[in-house]
Amino acid sequence: xxxxxxxxxxxxxxxxxxxxxxxxxxxxxxxxxxxxxxxxxxxxxxxxxxxxxxxxxxxxxxxxxxxxxxxxxxxxxxxxxxxxxxxxxxxxxxxxxxxxxxxxxxxxxxxxxxxxxxxxxxxxxxxxxxxxxxxxxxxxxxxxxxxxxxxxxxxxxxxxxxxxxxxxxxxxxxxxxxxxxxxxxxxxxxxxxxxxxxxxxxxxxxxxxxxxxxxxxxxxxxxxxxxxxxxxxxxxxxxxxxxxxxxxxxxxxxxxxxxxxxxxxxxxxxxxxxxxxxxxx
Amino acid sequence: xxxxxxxxxxxxxxxxxxxxxxxxxxxxxxxxxxxxxxxxxxxxxxxxxxxxxxxxxxxxxxxxxxxxxxxxxxxxxxxxxxxxxxxxxxxxxxxxxxxxxxxxxxxxxxxxxxxxxxxxxxxxxxxxxxxxxxxxxxxxxxxxxxxxxxxxxx
Numbered sequence: 001x002x003x004x005x006x007x008x009x010x011x012x013x014x015x016x017x018x019x020x021x022x023x024x025x026x027x028x029x030x031x032x033x034x035x036x037x038x039x040x041x042x043x044x045x046x047x048x049x050x051x052x053x054x055x056x057x058x059x060x061x062x063x064x065x066x067x068x069x070x071x072x073x074x075x076x077x078x079x080x081x082x083x084x085x086x087x088x089x090x091x092x093x094x095x096x097x098x099x100x101x102x103x104x105x106x107x108x109x110x111x112x113x114x115x116x117x118x119x120x121x122x123x124x125x126x127x128x129x130x131x132x133x134x135x136x137x138x139x140x141x142x143x144x145x146x147x148x149x150x151x152x153x154x155x156x157x158x159x160x161x162x163x164x165x166x167x168x169x170x171x172x173x174x175x176x177x178x179x180x181x182x183x184x185x186x187x188x189x190x191x192x193x194x195x196x197x198x199x200x201x202x203x204x205x206x207x208x209x210x211x212x213x214x215x216x217x218x219x220x221x222x223x224x225x226x227x228x229x230x231x232x233x234x235x236x237x238x239x240x241x242x243x244x245x246x247x248x249x250x251x252x253x254x255x256x257x258x259x260x261x262x263x264x265x266x267x268x269x270x271x272x273x274x275x276x277x278x279x280x281x
Numbered sequence: 282x283x284x285x286x287x288x289x290x291x292x293x294x295x296x297x298x299x300x301x302x303x304x305x306x307x308x309x310x311x312x313x314x315x316x317x318x319x320x321x322x323x324x325x326x327x328x329x330x331x332x333x334x335x336x337x338x339x340x341x342x343x344x345x346x347x348x349x350x351x352x353x354x355x356x357x358x359x360x361x362x363x364x365x366x367x368x369x370x371x372x373x374x375x376x377x378x379x380x381x382x383x384x385x386x387x388x389x390x391x392x393x394x395x396x397x398x399x400x401x402x403x404x405x406x407x408x409x410x411x412x413x414x415x416x417x418x419x420x421x422x423x424x425x426x427x428x429x430x431x432x433x434x435x
Contacts, residue, residue: 123430153430180425184342184350187380191354192424199359214429220420 010247013053013098014039016074018091024159028124029089030065030077036096041071045106046131047238047266051246052076053098057087061243061261063128064102069138074099077127077159103246105266107132108236112208116145118200118230120221122193122213123152126159128238128265129212133167140172147174147202151193151217154179155186174201193217197224204229212238219276222269235269285310288386292333294361294410302403309392315339315379321362322373328365330387334358337383342376354421355380364411366390 016033023029031052035042044050046068053059060082066075080089091097109132117136121129129148136143148167152158158177168175176196178189189196193213209225211218218237225235241253241260248262256275258264269276286307289295295303313332315321321339322328332339339362341354353375356362362385365373371390397404 151430153428157430178355180428180430182352184340184352186352189338189355189357190340190352192421194424195421199357216424216427217429220424 010100010103011245013051013059013100015096016099018093018095018097019073020093021089021091024077024161025157027081028077028079028157028159030075031088031091031097032066033074033076033097033099034072042074042099042102043071044068044074044102044131046109046135047107047128048102048104049128049243049246049261049265050074050076050099050101050103051243052084052088053100054084054087054091055096055098058084059098059100059244060084061103061246063131063238063265065127065130067134067138068131069135077124077130079124100246103243103261105264107210107238107266108208108268109135112136113139113142115143116147116202116207117143118147118149118197118202118207118209118225120193120197120209120211120213120225121148121150122217122221123157124159125211125213125217125238126150129210130160130163132210137167137173144206145174145202146172147200148176149193149196149200150175150177151196151213152177152179154181155188176200192220194220194224197221197228205231207234209235210238211235215240222276232270232273233268237267237269237272238265239267239272240265285312285386288335289333292386293359294333294414298406302400302406305396305400305403306388306393309389309396310386311389313385313387315383315385317379317381319379321377321379321383323376324373326373328363328371328373329390331364331366331390332362332385332387334360334362335384335386337385338380339383340378340380342378344376350376354418361411361414364415366393367408367411 015036017036019034020032021029044064049061049063051059052062062076062078065077078085080086119129167173178191182190209230211221239260243261244250244252246261248259253260290303336358339356340352342350342352344350
């Protein structure tokens with residue numbers, strides 16, 4: 001469900017003031033921002049994204065990674081790789097950026113009630129899933145098992161380290177982390193995130209799977225989930241394309257008959273399954 | 282108390298194996314325990330066993346000059362450790378170390394090779410199972426090599 005239509009309001013950035021910039025790893029940071037125009041609150045659903053505008057530099061789409069039940073503080077985690085994100089990384093507390101959004105579809109948090117939830121995140125793909133985790137943990141009694149399987153490049157690339165430690169210590173949330181490579185001092189798992197799926201403790205026939213990460217990782221994750229017996233209609237993916245307008249007008253993020261900014265980024269797997277295997281798209 | 286044969290029969294790796302073959306395998310099996318940090322085998326040593334991990338975790342490691350010891354994979358309860366016993370010259374290609382106290386069933390490779398020579402049906406059953414595991418590990422290794430979490434502009 002798209003949150004906003006293609007009216008003029010959606011094209012106008014609102015000013016937000018930076019409260020904090022937190023460096024999560026050597027190349028990722030989280031921006032905490034609050035409305036600077038006096039307008040209180042910013043409602044969004046877990047899985048949606050905003051267009052963040054660094055004035056004079058450019059605008060980019062970034063998933064919202066904060067708690068949807070706390071609309072006063074917005075968080076966005078991104079990697080410092082391009083012109084805009086590098087400029088964003090240099091901003092300081094008190095600086096103002098423009099925000100358009102929220103855009104796109106959300107994780108099926110309500111539909112997952114009463115079932116096991118397995119979350120498979122790869123790399124920075126954990127960011128949009130953190131919002132979903134916050135929301136589910138706020139209503140923990142509505143879900144059966146919640147299992148987070150998180151894979152990243154190396155121990156130094158683990159996002160939200162403190163939160164992961166805290167969640168891991170909770171008895172009602174299973175957290176399994178694996179890295180692709182590590183020196184011998186690392187006592188955790190080494191191997192791809194898909195290797196965690198076969199023995200992860202969830203009921204494949206009665207679960208909802210939320211997946212976000214590089215597309216190739218999602219492809220293999222889906223295969224592994226299906227091998228476990230998870231039906232395609234119970235798997236949700238967050239796709240990434242070159243989003244520009246955010247409202248399905250410009251066409252930059254076209255994915256066959258879909259616009260990822262409007263019809264996605266969260267898709268039910270059985271809706272996009274035929275497209276997923278097409279290398280032309 | 283569960284017998285070795287029962288444990289083997291219940292392990293997913295041996296699912297569907299006939300009672301006769303399970304009985305033969307049990308003759309080559311023994312219980313082993315590795316303490317945390319204990320080296321199970323080292324690269325270049327004779328590969329005389331493979332292991333069904335029952336509890337704990339094992340790191341597969343390689344030593345690279347100038348870099349140090351790199352963990353290339355960790356294996357957990359339910360995993361199979363080692364297939365070098367199957368392929369000449371029967372030498373380990375990496376080190377294996379128990380990350381935590383690890384209980385396993387060790388299967389004697391030479392004993393198994395002899396049994397498989399005598400009973401090709403057993404050999405076929407074992408090779409089918411190992412081929413699947415080798416394929417899965419190869420796929421996982423390819424994904425690791427792709428460095429899928431690498432940097433992308435934005």
